[in-house]
Amino acid sequence: MKCYPVPRENLVLSIDNLKDDIPEEYLSHKECYENVIRKGSVLYDIFSELSKDRKHKAHQAPSNAYRISDGIMQNVNPFLLHFALFVPAITNQATPEQQAEFLKHGFGIIGTYAQTELGHGTFLRGLETTATLDLETDEFVLNSPTLTSYKWWPGGLGHTANHCVVMAQLYVKGKCHGPHLFFVQIRDIETHEPLPGLKLGEIGAKMGFNTADNGFLGFHNFRIPRNNMLMKNSQVLKDGTYVESKNEKLTYGSMVFVRVYLLSDMAYMLARAATISVRYSAVRHQSHIKPDEPEVQILDFVIQQHKLFISIATSHAFKICGLWLWQTYSKVMEDIGKGSMDRLPELHALSCCLKTTSTRDAGWLIEQCRLACGGHGYLMSSNLPSLYTTATAAITYEGESTVLLLQTARYLIKSWKRAMEGESLPATVSFLSEYFNKRYNKWENTPKGIVDGLKLVVAGVTKMCAESIQKHVSRGQQYEEAWNSSSVQLIKASEAYSRALLCEVFWFEVDKVSSTLSNNLAVVLKQLAELYITYWALEKRGDLLVYTTISKDDLDKLQERYEELLALIRPNAVGLVDSFDIRDEILCSTLGAYDGRVYERMMEHALKSPLNAETVNQSFHKYMKPVILKHKI
Numbered sequence: 256m257k258c259y260p261v262p263r264e265n266l267v268l269s270i271d272n273l274k275d276d277i278p279e280e281y282l283s284h285k286e287c288y289e290n291v292i293r294k295g296s297v298l299y300d301i302f303s304e305l306s307k308d309r310k311h312k313a314h315q316a317p318s319n320a321y322r323i324s325d326g327i328m329q330n331v332n333p334f335l336l337h338f339a340l341f342v343p344a345i346t347n348q349a350t351p352e353q354q355a356e357f358l359k360h361g362f363g364i365i366g367t368y369a370q371t372e373l374g375h376g377t378f379l380r381g382l383e384t385t386a387t388l389d390l391e392t393d394e395f396v397l398n399s400p401t402l403t404s405y406k407w408w409p410g411g412l413g414h415t416a417n418h419c420v421v422m423a424q425l426y427v428k429g430k431c432h433g434p435h436l437f438f439v440q441i442r443d444i445e446t447h448e449p450l451p452g453l454k455l456g457e458i459g460a461k462m463g464f465n466t467a468d469n470g471f472l473g474f475h476n477f478r479i480p481r482n483n484m485l486m487k488n489s490q491v492l493k494d495g496t497y498v499e500s501k502n503e504k505l506t507y508g509s510m511v512f513v514r515v516y517l518l519s520d521m522a523y524m525l526a527r528a529a530t531i532s533v534r535y536s537a538v539r540h541q542s543h544i545k546p547d548e549p550e551v552q553i554l555d556f557v558i559q560q561h562k563l564f565i566s567i568a569t570s571h572a573f574k575i576c577g578l579w580l581w582q583t584y585s586k587v588m589e590d591i592g593k594g595s596m597d598r599l600p601e602l603h604a605l606s607c608c609l610k611t612t613s614t615r616d617a618g619w620l621i622e623q624c625r626l627a628c629g630g631h632g633y634l635m636s637s638n639l640p641s642l643y644t645t646a647t648a649a650i651t652y653e654g655e656s657t658v659l660l661l662q663t664a665r666y667l668i669k670s671w672k673r674a675m676e677g678e679s680l681p682a683t684v685s686f687l688s689e690y691f692n693k694r695y696n697k698w699e700n701t702p703k704g705i706v707d708g709l710k711l712v713v714a715g716v717t718k719m720c721a722e723s724i725q726k727h728v729s730r731g732q733q734y735e736e737a738w739n740s741s742s743v744q745l746i747k748a749s750e751a752y753s754r755a756l757l758c759e760v761f762w763f764e765v766d767k768v769s770s771t772l773s774n775n776l777a778v779v780l781k782q783l784a785e786l787y788i789t790y791w792a793l794e795k796r797g798d799l800l801v802y803t804t805i806s807k808d809d810l811d812k813l814q815e816r817y818e819e820l821l822a823l824i825r826p827n828a829v830g831l832v833d834s835f836d837i838r839d840e841i842l843c844s845t846l847g848a849y850d851g852r853v854y855e856r857m858m859e860h861a862l863k864s865p866l867n868a869e870t871v872n873q874s875f876h877k878y879m880k881p882v883i884l885k886h887k888i
């Protein structure tokens with residue numbers, strides 16, 4: 256993966272015309288877009304200049320550089336798809352010669368990834384856009400045969416991108432070879448007008464992501480050179496010979512990249528929400544704990560700690576697991592480069608369930624942070640509403656959560672069958688063999704004991720799914736029908752697997768490095784990891800009671816330990832969110848600024864409302880006054 260140099264925050268944040276005079280929430284839909292293009296173009300220019308000076312580092316671990324742009328934009332960057340999917344798709348799926356050709360203009364072109372259609376997003380084999388080889392002209396002819404085949408949703412497609420990578424059904428000599436990727440120019444570089452044979456536009460206002468410029472694209476006999484099919488994995492030769500890929504699913508590789516990346520991305524989204532809500536909870540005084548004492552910081556309410564500290568811990572869990580998953584991704588990509596695809600199914604399964612859990616958790620935890628700030632959390636100026644709508648979009652994009660969990664369940668069932676046949680399993684699912692062979696321990700009230708217990712839940716639910724499928728088949732259902740009949744439990748197995756993975760990786764990665772950290776830091780990180788694991792043991796106590804030897808007494812002790820951890824973390828809570836080191840200009844929050852001047856910032860922001868430009872709005876005289884006077888008694 257090409258990574259773009261991290262522009263020093265000071266450099267970016269010092270640029271005057273990147274600041275907004277009027278808060279974005281007071282701009283129109285069109286003004287919002289024009290404003291982010293203005294700012295994004297400055298950022299794009301910086302990235303272009305920076306990238307000329309430094310070598311791209313391939314396979315660099317995820318960083319949140321591009322989230323600087325979120326702070327500047329205070330919303331989604333319409334150029335993001337260029338970096339998130341367009342360039343990675345070309346570098347992952349095109350030959351070296353094609354990469355040199357398609358990317359020769361560097362930042363001179365702006366791309367997106369056009370896969371989803373009006374009629375299909377999940378079922379890629381059902382996509383309707385066609386790319387038909389014309390042998391005589393050595394071209395592909397792209398068509399959108401139906402309204403439902405129009406590309407619909409790609410970010411930046413409406414008015415920003417001038418190129419895209421298009422997923423279309425490949426037709427050669429009358430035969431369909433399934434979805435393949437094609438490099439397509441869609442707008443004139445000079446005039447930015449849509450090229451002839453294309454219908455382009457944006458899809459309209461959304462609950463968030465409103466500056467992402469999600470668009471639609473229809474093809475009418477649109478011609479591209481044969482060489483514009485990305486041909487690293489499969490090829491179409493000049494004579495029309497189709498050379499198939501060693502693994503047809505390699506075409507889906509770009510989605511795996513973003514799914515892997517999203518874990519780190521959600522860590523950052525949560526870090527911002529936790530910073531805002533914890534700092535605000537330290538500033539806000541409300542009500543009493545002891546009747547004869549002054550009003551307390553709301554952060555002193557244990558239930559407020561219960562609402563917020565899990566977000567601090569989860570941000571670290573996702574950051575640490577995100578790096579672990581990135582290392583797995585990099586290793587699998589390296590193996591594929593050497594011709595071995597053995598671990599691709601495991602990577603696909605891991606990325607599906609971890610992407611789903613991280614995006615879902617980020618959504619409800621950010622909402623929990625908002626709610627914990629009372630009415631002021633509902634202000635756009637708190638930035639919590641925008642963080643919520645941006646994070647929750649990720650539950651759907653890059654693979655809808657239900658669908659991806661079923662993909663992981665497919666892998667768990669296959670692994671269970673292999674365990675039953677005595678085959679050795681990858682480390683990430685080897686516990687299934689131990690469970691099958693009844694090699695597991697009694698419950699222990701320790702972090703490792705909890706992790707082992709959560710794994711027993713996965714094994715128990717997976718076994719139950721396998722038996723459910725078998726039961727439906729024995730009653731005459733086809734396997735696919737039996738799969739569908741068991742899907743509620745299959746989802747449960749994947750969710751349990753994802754949670755066990757997060758707890759295991761978080762705890763053991765922290766435990767592994769703790770000896771290299773200062774004692775204080777090691778203690779605090781371990782407290783966060785133990786809080787995370789204990790929180791989820793208590794949340795999943797029902798499953799633990801069914802599938803492990805945990806007792807009511809063990810659970811009572813866990814609850815007690817959990818509350819101890821809240822009290823231990825309380826003195827460090829503000830320091831912990833300060834250590835996320837997110838600058839005010841990127842946090843964009845009246846509630847979460849470092850100086851704690853919440854009320855002054857709220858009033859300053861309120862006065863920027865256009866409505867406050869005058870004491871009496873014209874609508875009084877135009878509309879209200881006539882009615883008041885008419886009905887005046």
Ligand SMILES: CCCCCCCCCCCCCCCCCCCCC/C=C/C(=O)SCCNC(=O)CCNC(=O)[C@H](O)C(C)(C)COP(=O)(O)OP(=O)(O)OC[C@H]1O[C@@H](n2cnc3c(N)ncnc32)[C@H](O)[C@@H]1OP(=O)(O)O
Pocket residue numbers: 258259295296298299302320321324332334335338339340368370371376377378379380410504505507508510511513516517520599600603651652653654655658662665666
């Ligand atoms: C100006 C400055 C700007 C700043 C600069 C920034 C620089 C920084 C750069 C880094 C940026 C990183 C960005 C991260 C943030 C992200 C922001 C993104 C914004 C939004 C973008 C959204 C994009 C999209 O949504 S793209 C569309 C996504 N769509 C999907 O995911 C579709 C989901 N559907 C599927 O994946 C499949 O159809 C599936 C899996 C549901 C079903 O597949 P199927 O063909 O029906 O097959 P099935 O029978 O189920 O499975 C067969 C077989 O194949 C295996 N399989 C399936 N998929 C994969 C896969 N992807 N990889 C590997 N294997 C796969 C499956 O396991 C089965 O195997 P077997 O069991 O062995 O048969």
Ligand SMILES: Cc1cc2nc3c(=O)[nH]c(=O)nc-3n(C[C@H](O)[C@H](O)[C@H](O)COP(=O)(O)OP(=O)(O)OC[C@H]3O[C@@H](n4cnc5c(N)ncnc54)[C@H](O)[C@@H]3O)c2cc1C
Pocket residue numbers: 336368369370371374375376377378407408409410464469648651652653654655657658661
């Ligand atoms: C903010 C945002 C940005 C996006 N950006 C892009 C982009 O840049 N490029 C791009 O190509 N796409 C993009 N997308 C589209 C996104 O990838 C799709 O929305 C997503 O893949 C889901 O497809 P769909 O919306 O067609 O839902 P469908 O596939 O129609 O699914 C709808 C619902 O049906 C159910 N369902 C579907 N299939 C199954 C199944 N097999 N088993 C059980 N239940 C099922 C699920 O409940 C699912 O939620 C974006 C979407 C959003 C919201």
